[in-house]
Amino acid sequence: MMRVLALLVLLLPLPAAAAALEDFFGSYVGEAEVDENGVVERRHMDIVIAPHGRHGFRISWINVTLVDGRRDLPGVRRRVEEVIFQPEGGLFVAAEPATPFRTREAYEPLRGDPVRWAELHGDRLLVHSFVVLDDGRYELQTYIRELTDAGLDLVFERILDGEVVRRISGRTVRAD
């Protein structure tokens, strides 16, 4: 009986290994569709995820919002962003631009300072940015980047006081 059980255990499929942070490191290019209140736009994406320091990482990305599906027409918009995350207490916290006059301890979310962090869930890297607005409503932005065989799939949501006001979904491939 024990032998049969042992054989069964051996035959069971192994659980899929969760991705490590290093699995996300690389350069990705792709396209996304932006839906904001029913208005749909297309954009090109260029994402780089790289190590930073000993245990942190950096995400930088360039978005080019197309005009009539093209990037060589007037009105095209290009946006560059970068966020650095450092491990802190089991999660990754965005490194804030601390100055000699303002340390991390002085940040106050209830006065509008953003709360930004990242977490790993299986094959997904989630990045959140949360802020309490001047009028007391909140804004939450969540990027979900999921590893695929070809690259990364991206889903982004901007939530304003409980309602989704912008949704982006896109697909990228690893670039050499």
Place this chain on the structure above:
Amino acid sequence: MRWSAGLGVMLLAATAAADPVAPFEGRWQASEATATVGTLPAAAEDLVIELRRDGDGLRARWRMLEGGMEEVTFRPTERPGVLAPPVESPGLLGRFFPPDRADPLRGRRLVWVRLADDALVLYGMSVARDGDLTLDRRALRPDDGDLVLDLQRRDAAGEVLRVSARLERSGR
């Protein structure tokens, strides 16, 4: 008679505008609740909230979705219509010994209240040690002597609970 009734209504309206907390004061309990997203992890009767004026602020006591009661005193902030738990003054040595601030990335739950558009909205936001988000929003609006509750919970996966309920006065 019409003049005096009209004046009374105007006075009431002016009072309500000047005192946005007044319509919400008391202990409130749901008799029934409808979930449009997810399942309420408790009986409708467990949706209880008690709101009391406390000086220039507000003391709120409510039953959490996980069970147990949470009680917080909120004070006005520099932002109009926004109330938050008081933060101790950092004092002269605040640069070196900062006060214990509500930082959700260090395990503290962030709670605040918004008073606007005839509604009182109670928020709670926390981040677990593994990064999981829990974001609760309880919007209360007066309606014919009752309160209408719109309760929403979000986590990293999105909206996981949305409940609407009518809360009736339960005691004083």
